[in-house]
Amino acid sequence: MSHHKVEIQDVHYRYPDGYPAVNGLSLHIRHGESVGIIGANGAGKSTLLLLLMGLIFPSQGKIVIGDIPLSKKTLPLIRQRMSMVFQDPDDQLFMTTVFDDVAFGPRNLKLEEAEVTARVTQALARVGIPHLRDRAPYKLSGGEKRTAAIASVLSMDPDILVLDEPTASLDPQSRRRIMDLLKGFQHTKIITSHDLDMVLALCERAVVVKDGKIAADAPSLELLTQAELLESCGLELPLSLQGCPRCGLSSSAE
């Protein structure tokens, strides 16, 4: 259980049209770490996630999850250890009831139906939505959808959670609830986001991606206070570190 590390070694990826989205990127994530991956639009974050999940394969370099190198052959193994929550829950909740969605993964693992039900019940209880079990996904609110999407990967019992923009397009309270939920997870977490305050609150380490490479990699509090660095990468200071519009006082180094 102690080898949930993620090793990305000098990975390159070019899209079929020749655009080099990821350009010699290396990253090492340790067991139990919570890492925020930030960067401007088009910096290569999404491509990085696709590479990490084995949805596309690098043209050069390699990725190792635990001690298993990622390849077509090892995909089933790796996908049991590492799960990804998509940005748009409508992409992730593709079945007609929440139960079937959360059960989709375990059923594909060919578990007994009793075990499947147990896992679903457990996952729904873990995220606090057992009452939504038989609801249709399209009838859920934005926050409920996101929570159900998280449950749908928890039922796979992964060690590593990859989350793409987990707080995007949520109202403030739903966002807070999702953050509290994620904070309670013991998993190794890899989170991409433009919500820098969330990264600051959830991740002890932040990585800035720019032009398909790592531009900075440091503890979140250290990195997210460097206004110049952030600006040069198409970002800005987290709101909580910016000046207060009322009193003009700034809590961070200017």
Add this chain to the structure above:
Amino acid sequence: MSNLTNSLYNLRQMDDLADQDTLIHRIHPLVKLLLTLFYLIVVVSFDRYEIIRLIPLCFYPLIVFSLAELPLAPLAKKILIVQPFIIGAGVLNPLFDSQTVVFAGLTFSRGWLTFISIFIKSSLTVAATLLLIATTGMHRLAAALRLLRIPRLFVLQLLLTYRYISVLGEEANRLFRAYSLRAPRQKGVHHRAWGSLAGQLLLRTLDRAQRVYQAMALRGFTGEYFSGAPPRLRLADLLYLILWAAFFLLVRFVDIPSLLGSLLIGASA
């Protein structure tokens, strides 16, 4: 685009109705599906001049409807919405078949009989079909289809289509709203925007399909679809099936209204 909004609303409403928990909702989905099909065959098997013998078949939708505790207005509306097409198809019958018949002392053109017969048949078949989905719901119906050995691939695909109608419908709605705000006096989409508007939606659809596939693949999907264990068949389900089927057969082969009527006349005379 009120069309699309209406359709989405309708889908949701039927889905909500199917979420209830009543005697009828609890009946096994396969039993309801088979019974509905049998009912449709019985209704349609009466010939085109038949009116009277169709009447006992009203029992089925009326009883199911009330046992399932469904609201009257939305279902009645749905049944009526379909009727104009039927009326359109049948209304010419009196013109084409003007031979008259003496029916209960009154003179009719036979075309009217066929027209009324079609109208009743259409109401009954539409009612039965809507009741099926309003008391079963899509995912339970999908389980019934699996029990009928309909291939997994088709059932999964059907469920996905059903699931994404609301997502894409909303997307189409937003797109159309954005269009009509900038083209206020047009009724539909101008022909110069045909390709780009629907094409734009199509491209987004294809991208979404790709992401849905990725989400499925990440959870171990390899082309096989494993549905859960089907609901179990109870004695009550079988009884329900047998009783209704027997009733349908009785109505099909015995002219109950005439029997009843002659009994009544005989008794009063």
Add this chain to the structure above:
Amino acid sequence: MHMADALISPAVGGAMLAVAAGLAVYSIHKIQNDMDEKKIPLMGVTGAFVFAAQMINFSIPATGSSGHIVGALLLAALLGPYAAFLSIASVLLIQALFFADGGLLAYGANVFNMGFFACFLAYPLIYRGFTGKGYSAKKIFLASLISVVVALQLSAFCVVLETLLSGKTELPFATFLLFMQPVHLAIGVVEGLVTAAILIFVWKSRPEILERAASGQALGALPLKKILAGFAAAIIVTGGALSWFASAHPDGLEWSVFKTTGATELETGESLHETLSSIQERTAFLPDYNFRAPAQEAATEAEDEAVWPSINSGTSVSGIIGSAVMLVFAVLLGGFIHLVKRRNQRLST
């Protein structure tokens, strides 16, 4: 274009269901051979797209009216014929269930009419014929327009045939045909133009989509011979099923077949003779049909029967009274259950 349950006979509905199921099984087999699991969500989601796109009003230049699309050819151009056929079948099933748009009995006929011609005739023979050697805006335009028009003409013709074989309406064959074909020519032209516009847009913005869809399904993979063989098989199956039904149910089908053939020649619907003979068959098939109180109607029976025997006043009067009583009873029973349920609900809350 959607046929309703009330206008189709069980024989025609059943036969068409068998044909549609056969085509679906064949398509599933073909897709599974490809082993491309990516196609499954693609089919599902594009099916939902077609559902949404069918609701968009495309205004027709210079007419003030608007048109819609069926979408079968569009799907075939994007997914290939097999996946497109299954996709259309799903869309039609959802429409039948939730909107009573075409019924469950007529489902097979609708799938056949709207799926078969577009996916298995127009697409491989016309659309691929134009675009087989590469795409251009002009080729896509002509290919879509002609394919959709041809497919829609064939399916309109099929609707006419199926309706008349079912024998539920009185429309003479020629009249119905003369109505359906031109109407669907107009509809087809609009749908063809919309389809062309969408496909040209897709080709211009993301050419790889159409190219990928076409690869592996070139004309060679779907040879003319196979199509024709499939079509012949479909006809034989239909014919076989129809005649089987006809022998089992002499009342329904022979009559209608008789009627259609009679209608084409005489143009005036059926003759009294045909009615009489069919009624004889039916009464033989259902001997208890004329069941009635023996004493009452003996006097009036004879002359009425000469005009139209199935509705003699004996059955009709008692029938009307009986059915009125039953109807009232059914409504009262329904209302009663409803009330009881309501009360129980109120008591329990």
